[in-house]
Amino acid sequence: MALLWRHYITDMDGTLQFIACSSLPLLLGIFSLLQLLFLSGLVEFYPVALLTENLEMASDSSTGNCLAWAARDKSGFLSPYTFNRRAVGKDDVSLKITHCGICYADVAFSREKLRKATYPLVPGHEIVGTVQEVGSEVQRFKVGDHVGVGTYVNSCRDCEYCNDELEIHCSNGIVSTINGLDVDGTMTKGGYSSFIVVHKRYCYKIPEGYPLSLAAPLLCAGITVYTPMIRHKMNQPGKSLGVVGLGGLGHLAVKFGKAFGLNVTVFSTSMTKKEEALDLLGADNFVVSSDDEQMKALVKSLDFIIDTASGDHPFDPYMSILKTAGTLVLVGAPSEIKLNPMNLHFRYENPQRKCNRWHKTDSRNAGLLQCPQNLPRG
Numbered sequence: 001m002a003l004l005w006r007h008y009i010t011d012m013d014g015t016l017q018f019i020a021c022s023s024l025p026l027l028l029g030i031f032s033l034l035q036l037l038f039l040s041g042l043v044e045f046y047p048v049a050l051l052t053e054n055l056e057m058a059s060d061s062s063t064g065n066c067l068a069w070a071a072r073d074k075s076g077f078l079s080p081y082t083f084n085r086r087a088v089g090k091d092d093v094s095l096k097i098t099h100c101g102i103c104y105a106d107v108a109f110s111r112e113k114l115r116k117a118t119y120p121l122v123p124g125h126e127i128v129g130t131v132q133e134v135g136s137e138v139q140r141f142k143v144g145d146h147v148g149v150g151t152y153v154n155s156c157r158d159c160e161y162c163n164d165e166l167e168i169h170c171s172n173g174i175v176s177t178i179n180g181l182d183v184d185g186t187m188t189k190g191g192y193s194s195f196i197v198v199h200k201r202y203c204y205k206i207p208e209g210y211p212l213s214l215a216a217p218l219l220c221a222g223i224t225v226y227t228p229m230i231r232h233k234m235n236q237p238g239k240s241l242g243v244v245g246l247g248g249l250g251h252l253a254v255k256f257g258k259a260f261g262l263n264v265t266v267f268s269t270s271m272t273k274k275e276e277a278l279d280l281l282g283a284d285n286f287v288v289s290s291d292d293e294q295m296k297a298l299v300k301s302l303d304f305i306i307d308t309a310s311g312d313h314p315f316d317p318y319m320s321i322l323k324t325a326g327t328l329v330l331v332g333a334p335s336e337i338k339l340n341p342m343n344l345h346f347r348y349e350n351p352q353r354k355c356n357r358w359h360k361t362d363s364r365n366a367g368l369l370q371c372p373q374n375l376p377r378g
């Protein structure tokens, strides 16, 4: 089963539904119930193909109450695995997993590219399903509810960030849904499994009627772009948004952008994504980022850019196409960021005057770098 740069919806009865997207969503915001409710009306996912691969949930061991797919070593190859989930505590929710997205973090965890892995490792952190049992202290959920679990399943619940509902930034560290230390001393195991038990705080209700298969990717890829878009007010109808990269994060950013009433331009390194961007996702414009002429034509034209690309790429060209005081949000994870600081301070490029060079100015503008054609005369 190919995992790289594709998003799947895994139907735990054995079918894999293949939807195109990708992500390395390590930068997560809080995924509140309200946000999920809001999201539910906005997003529509698009099946691109169906993998007909029939996956038998066979186990390699006769013990254990949970069936899963697990990586056994750094190859990341997944094979059937059986293990025991912990008993449901008074504050826990147990959910039968119906679907689970796959993002690049699952690949990275499985191949020990993010942190030291403890094998067998069960990936999966875009988890949705139905509640099958709740603890005695759980009031918010009942058996049969549609719920989801995202990238983390515990935090200290007592630090500045936890108290501010920013658990992902917990001062004492979150417990990842994959390969983290669970409360029973075992390593957490993710959503490529038949069920999961989590503390109620890290479980989110999904509105009835919202297809579970479509909800799963919101638990990681969706919230990764939605949170900064809301936080940085990228939801103002009529404004313009650039989306860099059209993988799992990017395609959701396009969908959110259109739902917010923005004029959306997709930037990609190749023309192969053009049809998908314009016809399937409804973007307004498509630009090949390596085409200097196309990029120059956009100088100072965009209010917002959300950069979802995880491959190394230049940032200055994107800074130049932002309007003055525009906003660029980085949610991808390139190996480094290189940026001319002047692109953060001052830009007076004027495309009409065909001047794209920087020049030191005279003493009247000491410290500034400006195109001399734009300096006041006299």
Ligand SMILES: [Zn+2]
Residues within 6 Å of the ligand: 155, 156, 157, 158, 159, 160, 161, 162, 163, 167, 169, 170, 171, 172, 173
């Ligand atoms: Zn905390």
Ligand SMILES: [Zn+2]
Residues within 6 Å of the ligand: 023, 024, 025, 103, 104, 105, 106, 125, 220, 221
């Ligand atoms: Zn993810």
